[in-house]
Amino acid sequence: MASPLTGYLLVAALIFAIGLAGALTRRNAILVLIGIELMLNAANLNLVAFWRYGPHPEALTGMIFAIFSIAVAAAEAAVGLGLVISIYRHAKTTDLEQMNRMKG
Amino acid sequence: MQEGLAFTPQLSASNIAEWLWLVPAVPVVASGVIALLRQPKRKLASGIAIGSLCFSLLLAFVAFGHVLSGWSQGFAVREVVNFSWIQVGSAQVELGWVLDPLAAVMLVMVAFVGLLIFIYSIGYMAEDENYTRFFCFLSLFAGAMLGVVIANSILLLFMGWELVGLTSYLLIGFWYQKPSAAAAAKKAFLTTRVGDVFFLLGMVWLFAQTGTLLFYDHGVGSLEPLALGGLLVHHAAWGLTAAGAIGLLIFAGAVGKSGQLPLHVWLPDAMEGPTPVSALIHAATMVAAGVYLIARVYPLMSAGAIIRPFVTASGSTPALIVVTWVGASTAVFAALIAVAQNDIKRILAYSTVSQLGYMMAGLGVGGVAVGMFHLITHAFFKALLFMGAGSAIHGAHEEQDVRKMGGLKAAMPATFATYAVGMLALCGFPLLFSGFWSKDGILEAAQHWSVARGPFYLLVFGALLTAFYMTRQVSYVFLGEYRGHGHPHESPRVMTMPLAILAFFAIALGAVGTPAWPWFRGFLENRAVPFETAGFSEPGLAALMLTSSLVVLSGLGLGWWMYGNKSTKAEEPDALEKAMPPVWAVLRNKFYVDELYGATVIAFYWWSAKVADWLDRKVWGGIVAGVALVFSGWAQLNRFLDTNVVDGGFDKGCEEIATSGGLLARVQNGRGQIYLRLLAVGVVILAAILIWSGRQ
Numbered sequence: 194m195a196s197p198l199t200g201y202l203l204v205a206a207l208i209f210a211i212g213l214a215g216a217l218t219r220r221n222a223i224l225v226l227i228g229i230e231l232m233l234n235a236a237n238l239n240l241v242a243f244w245r246y247g248p249h250p251e252a253l254t255g256m257i258f259a260i261f262s263i264a265v266a267a268a269e270a271a272v273g274l275g276l277v278i279s280i281y282r283h284a285k286t287t288d289l290e291q292m293n294r295m296k297g
Numbered sequence: 298m299q300e301g302l303a304f305t306p307q308l309s310a311s312n313i314a315e316w317l318w319l320v321p322a323v324p325v326v327a328s329g330v331i332a333l334l335r336q337p338k339r340k341l342a343s344g345i346a347i348g349s350l351c352f353s354l355l356l357a358f359v360a361f362g363h364v365l366s367g368w369s370q371g372f373a374v375r376e377v378v379n380f381s382w383i384q385v386g387s388a389q390v391e392l393g394w395v396l397d398p399l400a401a402v403m404l405v406m407v408a409f410v411g412l413l414i415f416i417y418s419i420g421y422m423a424e425d426e427n428y429t430r431f432f433c434f435l436s437l438f439a440g441a442m443l444g445v446v447i448a449n450s451i452l453l454l455f456m457g458w459e460l461v462g463l464t465s466y467l468l469i470g471f472w473y474q475k476p477s478a479a480a481a482a483k484k485a486f487l488t489t490r491v492g493d494v495f496f497l498l499g500m501v502w503l504f505a506q507t508g509t510l511l512f513y514d515h516g517v518g519s520l521e522p523l524a525l526g527g528l529l530v531h532h533a534a535w536g537l538t539a540a541g542a543i544g545l546l547i548f549a550g551a552v553g554k555s556g557q558l559p560l561h562v563w564l565p566d567a568m569e570g571p572t573p574v575s576a577l578i579h580a581a582t583m584v585a586a587g588v589y590l591i592a593r594v595y596p597l598m599s600a601g602a603i604i605r606p607f608v609t610a611s612g613s614t615p616a617l618i619v620v621t622w623v624g625a626s627t628a629v630f631a632a633l634i635a636v637a638q639n640d641i642k643r644i645l646a647y648s649t650v651s652q653l654g655y656m657m658a659g660l661g662v663g664g665v666a667v668g669m670f671h672l673i674t675h676a677f678f679k680a681l682l683f684m685g686a687g688s689a690i691h692g693a694h695e696e697q698d699v700r701k702m703g704g705l706k707a708a709m710p711a712t713f714a715t716y717a718v719g720m721l722a723l724c725g726f727p728l729l730f731s732g733f734w735s736k737d738g739i740l741e742a743a744q745h746w747s748v749a750r751g752p753f754y755l756l757v758f759g760a761l762l763t764a765f766y767m768t769r770q771v772s773y774v775f776l777g778e779y780r781g782h783g784h785p786h787e788s789p790r791v792m793t794m795p796l797a798i799l800a801f802f803a804i805a806l807g808a809v810g811t812p813a814w815p816w817f818r819g820f821l822e823n824r825a826v827p828f829e830t831a832g833f834s835e836p837g838l839a840a841l842m843l844t845s846s847l848v849v850l851s852g853l854g855l856g857w858w859m860y861g862n863k864s865t866k867a868e869e870p871d872a873l874e875k876a877m878p879p880v881w882a883v884l885r886n887k888f889y890v891d892e893l894y895g896a897t898v899i900a901f902y903w904w905s906a907k908v909a910d911w912l913d914r915k916v917w918g919g920i921v922a923g924v925a926l927v928f929s930g931w932a933q934l935n936r937f938l939d940t941n942v943v944d945g946g947f948d949k950g951c952e953e954i955a956t957s958g959g960l961l962a963r964v965q966n967g968r969g970q971i972y973l974r975l976l977a978v979g980v981v982i983l984a985a986i987l988i989w990s991g992r993q
Contacts, residue, residue, distance in 0.1 A: 293967035
């Protein structure tokens with residue numbers, strides 16, 4: 194535990210693992226989206242942490258990168274929620290187990 | 298071919314010699330042109346053929362005149378034009394032509410007799426459907442024969458020789474719908490081929506020994522003293538010199554072509570062809586080619602013998618002795634057969650064989666001039682006889698059996714008159730006819746021959762027989778009463794005119810070869826001949842002439858006594874048959890030579906063919922079938938392997954792929970979360986690998 198970076202990274206890894214587990218195991222599409230958001234934010238946390246403890250903390254690169262990433266994630270969440278709503282209207286369900294037509 | 302002392306050889310080629318090649322080339326080209334004509338263009342075809350031969354005859358006369366003027370000025374004219382044809386390794390194959398008295402005389406004879414026969418053919422073949430084809434072949438023949446005559450290279454001579462053989466085959470088989478004509482053509486071709494093989498061997502040997510194919514080549518040709526000397530010191534087998542052996546091989550070729558014993562069998566059968574063909578090819582020119590060949594290579598045949606050119610051969614060579622004996626035996630043998638034949642053309646054919654025997658014997662005992670003189674006179678009177686026979690056959694409605702003719706004298710006076718001239722010339726009727734002088738020349742030479750007397754007696758006996766069988770034939774055909782069908786009629790003028798011209802020459806030609814003025818001989822032997830009646834007073838000559846006259850007259854008398862003016866019925870047996878049945882049977886069947894060949898050569902070939910057929914079917918066929926079986930078995934095995942092993946393996950492989958594909962397909966089940974899980978597993982594995990490799 195020499196550098197505080199390790200702590201941030203561990204937290205980020207934990208959040209990512211929780212997000213991944215949620216995305217992979219939940220049957221509800223909304224909860225899978227939430228898992229994906231968690232993983233994205235774990236990545237953002239890493240970006241900011243590497244910036245803060247990196248060689249050039251005076252330039253605001255990491256923070257800008259994180260803000261961009263959040264903006265993209267927001268757009269992505271909007272698209273994802275749109276898809277989910279559209280699927281729900283079509284199939285009257287949000288259960289991913291029953292959405293099995295995504296194959297050749 | 299002896300060069301007289303007073304004559305200087307002249308070797309440089311004149312313009313005439315340079316253009317001599319046109320003589321054979323023009324008829325050959327004409328034949329090519331005629332071959333392209335359509336069948337109905339009859340007049341054009343015969344026009345081209347006759348026109349081309351007229352041109353050749355004109356050139357031949359010019360060449361003859363050239364040689365004659367050289368001769369009268371005391372030159373031994375021998376002009377050669379040689380050129381290299383192809384080069385094989387270091388050896389040159391050279392061709393060329395020669396203009397000397399021998400060639401000049403022969404050129405004029407062939408072209409002149411040929412032209413008359415062409416004209417005669419217009420009448421004779423007028424009804425024939427394949428008129429254009431006939432003239433095409435005739436032209437080709439004339440060209441080839443003229444080529445043989447002018448050849449200065451034994452190879453060129455051989456080419457012409459074979460072409461002549463080919464046209465002979467084509468013309469004998471001209472009426473190929475007749476099975477007998479087709480068979481006769483085949484027989485002629487195969488029989489002459491036997492001789493030609495020996496000729497070819499002789500040619501190759503000569504080339505190997507002398508290194509040149511040319512006869513005369515300014516001192517280095519194969520017939521010139523330098524090469525002959527080399528040939529004489531080289532010994533072949535059985536005590537022969539190379540010159541003698543090569544001479545005998547070449548003579549074998551002449552035996553085939555000129556119908557000498559034992560290859561004479563084809564010539565009588567060749568009478569199946571149209572009569573002009575019999576006259577042109579099988580009496581006047583082609584069969585004389587053998588005699589001409591011997592005359593041409595005479596220096597080779599006589600090499601080593603001391604010949605006193607103007608009297609007779611005082612020494613002889615093995616080759617010439619063979620030539621003489623073969624010729625003399627043939628002369629009598631064929632004359633005997635001729636006695637008992639009933640087909641008018643066959644009688645003449647055997648007579649031709651017999652006369653060719655005389656020529657050969659003449660060459661053997663007396664040299665070139667003696668044999669060649671008989672060749673020239675014979676060409677005229679035998680062409681006359683054949684064409685007269687054709688005219689008689691025509692007049693008697695295509696009847697060839699003499700027993701069914703008879704009495705044509707009244708109906709066909711022109712034919713009878715000319716035929717009688719030809720017959721008397723052939724018999725050698727004293728003093729008036731050319732045949733007497735030429736035959737007498739041969740008899741005289743044979744009488745003085747130093748080697749043996751046998752040929753002389755044979756030839757005298759042959760003369761008796763000749764007179765006898767010709768009297769028999771004429772009596773049957775022209776005297777007595779007509780025994781055929783329909784009414785006989787005289788032939789058109791286009792046929793009788795050539796007969797009259799030939800009849801004139803059958804008499805007149807004798808004038809150039811009498812003992813008083815042996816012009817022909819002097820011309821061929823390059824020496825001047827004065828006219829002197831003292832020629833008749835040579836020792837023994839008068840006695841010989843008397844003897845031969847008596848022989849001829851007794852032959853005529855005997856024939857007259859047995860056949861003359863007796864109107865025998867067609868079915869009645871022959872007078873000779875009544876007198877001597879066993880002799881008649883042997884002669885009638887031509888001494889059973891055909892049967893002998895049938896029982897030996899033909900049977901041998903038949904059995905060889907049988908054996909070969911058996912071998913082919915059983916042995917070679919068996920081997921082939923065995924090999925085929927092995928391969929077919931191999932193929933069966935391959936097929937089995939293919940269906941059961943290869944295919945099986947392949948099917949298994951396909952099945953595996955299908956199974957594994959099915960397994961993989963189950964992964965893609967359309968559920969996004971499964972995909973994500975797999976992705977995660979992949980990421981984990983990748984991370985593990987990265988961490989693992991980072992450790993090291």
